[in-house]
Amino acid sequence: MNYARTALLLAAMTGLFLAVGYLIGGTGGMVIAFGIAVAMNAFAYWNSDKVVLRMYNAREVDAGTAPQFYGLIQDLARKANLPMPRVYLIENDQPNAFATGRNPENAAVAATTGLLRRLNQDEVAGVMAHELAHVKNRDTLTMTVTATLAGAIGMLANFAFFFGGNRNNPLGLIGTLLVAILAPLAAMLVQMAISRTREYGADQExxxxxxxxxxxxxxxxxxxxxxxxxxxHQAEANPATAHMFIINPLHAHAIDGLFSTHPSTESRVQRLRDIARTMQGAARRTMGSVPAAGGRRSPWG
Structure with a gap:
């Protein structure tokens, strides 16, 4: 269902781009804007992981420098049938984590030191499994495609403001200006809806x-x-990266509103509880009930 919804949203974004391109820039303007947006986002796709990790002063760790955490990622990657990603730690007291990289073969996962201090081992495993699910589902590719389309729509809007757009479209000049204002907003809403959908998918996976x-x-x-x-503080200084984290690291995200990049935590927790009941029911039918996860103390201190 999440894949189907993502596909529909991507189709909606593509349709919006084509319609706005015709109304604002005509065929020529549409092609130029799309080409520029593709070039910009291609650069971001190949280099964004390095940029983001450097932005958060993340340090790479291995079996020698962080044996328990690195070993946990190894075990989860094996269960997920994924290549071993690069593993990073970020010196930050706020518990959080994210994944980056253009594909499973070039992926990295990062967790804050606060995550290891404040959560127990089973909880850390759940968080990092979520991040590996993003890698497995190639969500970075999905978000790059949406960013490309959203960027192209934004460029078309800029064309309209600076060059007047395609005045021969059926809506006329007023219609062109309205589309120039409203189209980037609509693209942002679709982009955020896709981001929220992928969070639900990563929770389940x-x-x-x-x-x-x-x-x-x-x-x-x-x-x-x-x-x-x-x-x-690093996220507050770079709010464009907030959507990457498992929970929005910024303070202004109290509700699951129209402009939120993440679903509400309450709705995510409820879905996970439903998944747990389904898994426990299946286990009882095959090998008896599975005991609930314990509240072991974090081995990372």
Missing amino acids: GAEISGQPLSLASALEKIQGSARRIDN
Whole structure:
């Protein structure tokens, strides 16, 4: 269902681009704007992982420098049938994590030191399984495509403001200006809807990888509570990266509103609890009930 919804939203974004391109820039303007947007986003696609990791001063770790955390990622990657990603830690007290990289073969996962301090081992496993699910589902590619289309629509809008757009379109000059104002807003809404859909998909896939949806649900609640109290200065200085994290690291995200890049934590937790009931029911039918995840103390201190 999540894949179908994402496909429909991508189709809507593409249709919006074509319609706006004709109304604002005509065929020529549409092609030029799309070419520029593709070039810009291609550069971002190949280099964004390095830029973002450097932005957060992330340090790469391995089996020698962070044996327990690195070993956990190794185990989860094996369960997910993924190549071992590069593993990073970010010195930040706010618990959070993200994944980046253009494909599973060039992926990286990063967690804050606050995540390891404030969550127990099962919860950390749930969070990192979620991030590996983003890698497995190639969500970075999906978001790059949407960014390309949204960027092209924005450029067409700029053409309209600076050059007057295609005045021979059926809506006339007033219609062109209205489309120039409203089209980027509509593109942003579709882009955010796709982002929210991919978060739900990663929650479900991550629960299947870790086998502990309730631990992921508990982790989301803890991260949400901490994000409201603990500043993430790097994220506040770079709000365009907020959508990458498992929970929005910024303070202004109290509700699951129209402009939110993440679903509400409450709705995500409820879905995970539903997944847990389904998994437990299946387990009872095959090998008896599975005990609930324990609240072990974090081995990372």
